[in-house]
Amino acid sequence: MAKRLAKKYHKRQQQNGLFQEDTRDKHAAKRYPAWIRWYDRRYKVLLLIPLILFLLAALSIGIKYETSGDFLNKDVTLKGGLTMTLYDEVAISPDALRQEITQAFPQASVSISVLRDLDGSYRATQIFASGLSNEGLLDLLKVKAIISETPDYEVTQTESAFSEQFFRQIIFAMLFAFLFMSITVYVIYRNLATSFAVIFAALADILITLAIFNMADVALGAASIAGFLMLIGYSVDTDILLSTRMLREKSTSHLENIIDAAKTGMTMTLTTLAAVSLSYLFTPSEVLRQIMLVILVGLLVDLVTTWIMNAGILRWYLERRS
Amino acid sequence: MKEVARSFIKSPRIIILLVTVLLSIIMIGPTFDGDGAAIRTVIANSSAQLAGMTSPSFDVRPTDREVIISINNEQVKTAEDYERIISGIKASGQALIRTDRGLYTIEVPESLDVGLRVYERPTTNIRKGLDISGGTRVLLRPVVPENESPDYTAFEIIKDNIEQRLNIYGLSDLSLRIIYDQPAVLGGKPTYISAEISGFDDTELSSLISSQGKFEAVIANKTVFEGGERDITYICKTAECSGIDPFTPCQAGAEGGYICRFRFSISISPDAAQRFADATRDLQTITGPDNSDPYLSENIIFYLDNAETDSLTIDSSLKGQAATDIQISGSGAGATRDDAQKDALMQMKEMQSVLSTGSLPYELEIVSTQLVSAKLGTEFLKNALYVGLVAILCVAFIIYVRYRVISVVIPVIIAMVSELVLLLGMASLIGWTIDLAAIAGIIVAIGTGVDDQIVITDEIIKGRRNQEGYGQRIKKAFFIIFCAYATTLVAMTPLLFAGAGLLKGFAITTMLGVSFGVFITRPAYARMLQLFMEKE
Numbered sequence: 001m002a003k004r005l006a007k008k009y010h011k012r013q014q015q016n017g018l019f020q021e022d023t024r025d026k027h028a029a030k031r032y033p034a035w036i037r038w039y040d041r042r043y044k045v046l047l048l049i050p051l052i053l054f055l056l057a058a059l060s061i062g063i064k065y066e067t068s069g070d071f072l073n074k075d076v077t078l079k080g081g082l083t084m085t086l087y088d089e090v091a092i093s094p095d096a097l098r099q100e101i102t103q104a105f106p107q108a109s110v111s112i113s114v115l116r117d118l119d120g121s122y123r124a125t126q127i128f129a130s131g132l133s134n135e136g137l138l139d140l141l142k143v144k145a146i147i148s149e150t151p152d153y154e155v156t157q158t159e160s161a162f163s164e165q166f167f168r169q170i171i172f173a174m175l176f177a178f179l180f181m182s183i184t185v186y187v188i189y190r191n192l193a194t195s196f197a198v199i200f201a202a203l204a205d206i207l208i209t210l211a212i213f214n215m216a217d218v219a220l221g222a223a224s225i226a227g228f229l230m231l232i233g234y235s236v237d238t239d240i241l242l243s244t245r246m247l248r249e250k251s252t253s254h255l256e257n258i259i260d261a262a263k264t265g266m267t268m269t270l271t272t273l274a275a276v277s278l279s280y281l282f283t284p285s286e287v288l289r290q291i292m293l294v295i296l297v298g299l300l301v302d303l304v305t306t307w308i309m310n311a312g313i314l315r316w317y318l319e320r321r322s
Numbered sequence: 323m324k325e326v327a328r329s330f331i332k333s334p335r336i337i338i339l340l341v342t343v344l345l346s347i348i349m350i351g352p353t354f355d356g357d358g359a360a361i362r363t364v365i366a367n368s369s370a371q372l373a374g375m376t377s378p379s380f381d382v383r384p385t386d387r388e389v390i391i392s393i394n395n396e397q398v399k400t401a402e403d404y405e406r407i408i409s410g411i412k413a414s415g416q417a418l419i420r421t422d423r424g425l426y427t428i429e430v431p432e433s434l435d436v437g438l439r440v441y442e443r444p445t446t447n448i449r450k451g452l453d454i455s456g457g458t459r460v461l462l463r464p465v466v467p468e469n470e471s472p473d474y475t476a477f478e479i480i481k482d483n484i485e486q487r488l489n490i491y492g493l494s495d496l497s498l499r500i501i502y503d504q505p506a507v508l509g510g511k512p513t514y515i516s517a518e519i520s521g522f523d524d525t526e527l528s529s530l531i532s533s534q535g536k537f538e539a540v541i542a543n544k545t546v547f548e549g550g551e552r553d554i555t556y557i558c559k560t561a562e563c564s565g566i567d568p569f570t571p572c573q574a575g576a577e578g579g580y581i582c583r584f585r586f587s588i589s590i591s592p593d594a595a596q597r598f599a600d601a602t603r604d605l606q607t608i609t610g611p612d613n614s615d616p617y618l619s620e621n622i623i624f625y626l627d628n629a630e631t632d633s634l635t636i637d638s639s640l641k642g643q644a645a646t647d648i649q650i651s652g653s654g655a656g657a658t659r660d661d662a663q664k665d666a667l668m669q670m671k672e673m674q675s676v677l678s679t680g681s682l683p684y685e686l687e688i689v690s691t692q693l694v695s696a697k698l699g700t701e702f703l704k705n706a707l708y709v710g711l712v713a714i715l716c717v718a719f720i721i722y723v724r725y726r727v728i729s730v731v732i733p734v735i736i737a738m739v740s741e742l743v744l745l746l747g748m749a750s751l752i753g754w755t756i757d758l759a760a761i762a763g764i765i766v767a768i769g770t771g772v773d774d775q776i777v778i779t780d781e782i783i784k785g786r787r788n789q790e791g792y793g794q795r796i797k798k799a800f801f802i803i804f805c806a807y808a809t810t811l812v813a814m815t816p817l818l819f820a821g822a823g824l825l826k827g828f829a830i831t832t833m834l835g836v837s838f839g840v841f842i843t844r845p846a847y848a849r850m851l852q853l854f855m856e857k858e
Contacts, residue, residue: 087698134691152698158690162461166824169503173820180812188805226759226828230766232813233832237773237806244802264780268773271720275713275769282709285702287453287758 032259040255043312050309054204057211064214072210075219078167080160081130083221084137085286087152090125097146101129104140108132115286124286133157154287170225177229178203181236193317194247198239201310205235208305209298220294223287227294234272234295235302238265239310246314254315262307273299329853339846343740346747351385351447357397358389358422359404359440362521363493368437373428375419375438377493381753384444392420404440441521442700447750450520451757454703456696457520460531461501464515464684474500476684477512479672484517484531495520497755502819510819514689520755521696531686536628537677541601541636542620547594554677555646556589563587564674566666567651572659580662584670585651588677595644603642624673632673650677706761714738717772725779729854734775737847741771744838745831759827767835770810771843774803778848782855796848807840 032040039046065071076083090097094112101110108131115123129137134155141147158166178199186195206228213220245261246254273296280292330336364370364377378387390398393407394417408430411417417428417436428436441455452459464480466472477500485498497518502510517531537549547553558564564586572582590598606619617635624632632652640648652673654666714735722731745764749756778799785795810832817829 087701134693150695150697152695152701154692154694154698156690156692159688162463162689165503169820170825173816173825176816177813180815181809184809184812185805188808222824223758226762226825229813229817229825229828230762230769233766233770233810234773236809236813237770240805240809241777241802244798244805248798248801260780260784264776267720267724267776267780271717271772271776272769274716274720278713278716279709279765282705282712283702284705285453285758288706288761291762 032255036255036259043308044316046308047312047316050204050208050304053208053304054309057204057208060211060214061207072214073217073219074163074167075221076128076130076163077156077158077221077223078163080158080163081128082132082134082137082155082157084127084129084134084155085153086125086127086141086147087123087284088147089122091146094125097125097127100144100146101127101132101137101140105129105132105136123284126286166222170222174225174229174232177232181232185240189243189247191247194243194314197310197313197317198236198243200313201239201305202232202235204309205298205302205305206231208301209294212297212301213294218293221287221290223290224294227291228298230291231295231298231302234269234299235306238268238302238306241265241268242306242310243314246311246318254318258307258311258315265306266303269299269303330850333849333853335845335849339740339842342842343743343747346743346750349447349747349750350743351383351750353385353445356443356445357399358391358443359398359401360384360387360389360443361421361438362387362441362495363439365435365437365439368435369428369431370419370426370437373419373426375426375428377489378495383447384449385447387444389422389443390419390438390440391422394418401440401442404438408436408438409434439521441696446746448746449749449753449755450699450703451755451760452518452520452692452694452699453758453761454699454706454756455520456694456699457518459516459518459690459692460688461690462515462517462531463513463687463689465687466684472511472513474512475668475671477515478668480684480686481515482672484515488517488519488531493519515686516824518755531688536625538625540623540625541598542605544597544601546597546601546622547590549677553591553594554588555591557674557677558587559674563649564670566663572662575655579655579657580659581653581655582659582662582666583651583653584666585649586670586674587647587649589646590648592644592646595646598640598648599642599644602636602640605636605641607638607641710742721776725783730779730851733847733850733854734772734779736850737775737843738768738772740846741768741835741839741843744842745835748834748838754831755827757827759825760831763828763831763835766832767839770806770836771839774799774806774839774844775847777802778844779851782848782851786855792852796852799848800844803840803844807836810836 061071092100094114098110098112102108108129110127110129113126113128115126117123127137134157138153138155141151142149147153181202182195182199185198186192189195209228209231213224241264242258242261245257249257249260252260276292276295276299280289280296283289283292361375361378364375375388390404392398393404394411396407398404398407408417411430411434413430413432413434415430417430419426419428430436444450451457462484464472464477481498481500485496488496497516497520499516500512501514501516503513539546539548565584567583567585570583572580575581602618602620607616608619609616616638618638618641620636621633622636623630624634634650634652650673652666652669654662654664654669656662656665717738718731718735721734722728725731742764745767746756748754749760754760778796781795781799782792785792814829814833817825819826
């Protein structure tokens with residue numbers, strides 16, 4: 001169905017020929033409030049913002065890779081080791097807990113963190129360790145009565161060689177995903193500039209989001225990768241919406257198309273943002289929260305990459321073409 | 323309102339939606355009687371099993387599982403009730419357990435563990451995965467020696483062996499998979515075996531799964547030899563002394579199909595041979611029917627992990643002989659002669675590997691384990707439903723604020739809920755477990771669904787403003803939707819193969835979900851919206 005629609009659209013494009021965009025744009029802009037008119041005039045300059053963000057992000061990720069060998073902060077699911085999340089209240093302080101564990105397992109390296117809600121109420125205690133087994137740790141905690149016999153918990157333990165391989169495979173998968181997506185977008189629009197704008201916007205979204213997490217020193221795990229993948233889907237949605245409107249609606253000015261698309265697109269992003277924020281605040285599962293946080297930040301970045309960057313690039317290209 | 327309803331019924335797209343949703347609800351099969359504790363597992367050789375109780379098989383639908391109604395005439399409404407009542411019965415006391423299938427009399431052993439694992443009676447057919455019901459997920463790597471290429475049959479043997487071991491332990495709620503490092507078509511090799519056991523967060527499980535396996539050959543309760551190099555010095559794997567038995571052609575089986583025999587020679591150590599002689603010296607010789615070769619009165623029985631796997635007759639010529647060269651034979655079955663031969667060879671290989679290493683073809687290394695406590699699992703599910711509901715309401719609210727008419731909000735809610743039901747219905751139908759990956763996929767599908775519905779809504783509203791026909795506007799909307807759909811599908815495809823198959827569930831659920839959306843839910847939504855708007 002898409003192919004048929006695409007063909008019809010291309011035929012119409014050839015029939016329409018040129019039309020005066022500048023004057024139409026000038027008239028169109030007068031209807032809008034001042035800040036939109038300012039955006040309209042300055043859109044080329046505004047492109048610099050996401051571009052700079054993108055370059056900064058790429059740079060910071062590159063530096064991180066050079067200095068630490070990874071381009072993100074990996075947690076145990078990607079690095080290897082053990083994470084135990086205890087959802088019940090733990091009877092002793094984190095320091096005392098750490099001492100107990102290192103006493104029982106002298107060769108293990110342990111770190112503890114207590115997660116709290118914004119209002120200070122207890123969420124969970126997380127134990128990060130390597131050099132001990134989850135059975136051993138659980139037994140220790142039960143024997144020392146640090147937790148009850150039937151605790152609320154989850155634990156993940158991964159061998160580091162496997163984690164590395166898993167991670168590499170996922171990165172490859174993401175690269176392939178981007179490649180396939182680029183091909184698909186090109187096949188749809190038959191237009192290098194449009195495909196470039198869409199893919200670049202999606203890529204920028206991912207990289208800037210990653211850089212933000214790096215700078216906030218947040219460790220990401222296998223779950224967050226799922227979050228990034230979901231983010232690709234959502235961010236491409238808005239980009240495709242924008243590009244289609246701008247390329248197909250020949251009877252209205254570029255600005256109007258962008259504004260129209262933005263009304264739809266912002267509603268889309270807003271509904272997803274609301275649902276994701278709610279999940280983040282009310283889900284006890286730390287794994288799910290990680291996914292939601294990635295999508296949350298990513299969608300906020302998407303607002304910039306779609307409506308300033310993608311829109312700007314496409315508009316520039318269309319205006320130069322006519 | 324009546325007119326809208328009538329046009330609803332006439333519209334094919336909406337009918338398709340209604341029919342598929344109805345089918346899904348039937349698949350999910352919600353029941354309203356939630357009392358009782360369902361049986362997840364009956365531990366082997368436990369008092370419960372001795373009393374006649376059996377573990378459910380894996381493909382039994384959740385709502386068809388046997389449910390405990392009362393113990394000693396005290397009603398059991400929840401799993402907690404069961405635990406409470408059972409722990410109150412002293413050792414050597416009796417537990418009269420009534421289920422929806424019958425009455426069992428169980429004697430409580432000293433350990434106070436009758437061997438039943440129960441859980442809250444399932445109210446739907448949706449299979450709950452690890453993350454929402456608790457359980458264990460273990461990823462194993464069979465260690466393939468340096469110069470060898472991984473043998474797929476060996477992996478199958480290991481997988482079957484693990485399954486058998488867990489079944490013997492009493493666990494039947496299992497999911498075992500062989501995972502490739504790359505898609506098989508691109509030359510990928512089997513690399514991992516993943517084992518998921520729902521509802522069991524016992525830490526001993528990992529060691530049980532990865533243990534090597536103990537093999538014993540026993541005659542008349544005396545161990546004659548054990549697996550491993552000490553007792554078994556040589557196993558023939560070449561064509562002259564192993565393979566399909568050339569002297570016994572494949573025969574038609576009693577119930578159709580074929581049975582083929584295999585044989586292979588082994589050499590055992592002098593000590594083992596002596597034990598064999600001692601064990602067989604005092605046995606009688608029995609002449610078989612049809613003038614087949616005479617054999618001894620006791621069989622040699624093979625045990626793997628203390629469970630009997632084979633019972634072979636001993637040729638009478640071996641009586642009292644400290645023979646170090648023995649020929650072992652067995653059979654395989656199949657629907658066709660070819661199948662039977664293949665099965666025979668596989669049985670032979672399995673027996674050879676067990677005899678040679680005492681265990682499995684490759685050593686097993688635990689690469690990753692994940693445990694989720696049952697308590698956490700159920701809490702998480704309850705919470706997920708609650709958050710889902712709030713999210714739907716929130717989305718509806720935002721839609722209302724944007725469009726200011728109820729006639730948009732209602733179709734949106736109907737569409738979102740329908741998509742969820744369709745996905746869960748499909749999951750119930752194919753027995754797909756809903757775990758975290760599936761939930762993430764469902765979220766993506768419904769999220770993109772809402773996005774697409776907004777696109778449709780805006781196009782229709784614009785169309786009304788510009789006096790353009792609905793048909794044209796909807797076509798434009800669907801162009802956008804289809805493009806987004808294609809890119810999402812394409813982006814999810816690499817995930818089907820990467821990451822040790824752990825993200826496969828996410829990819830499949832997402833792809834299914836958005837497909838349902840694009841072909842069923844969204845067209846119906848477009849029509850619904852059109853009808854609602856025409857009314858105004």
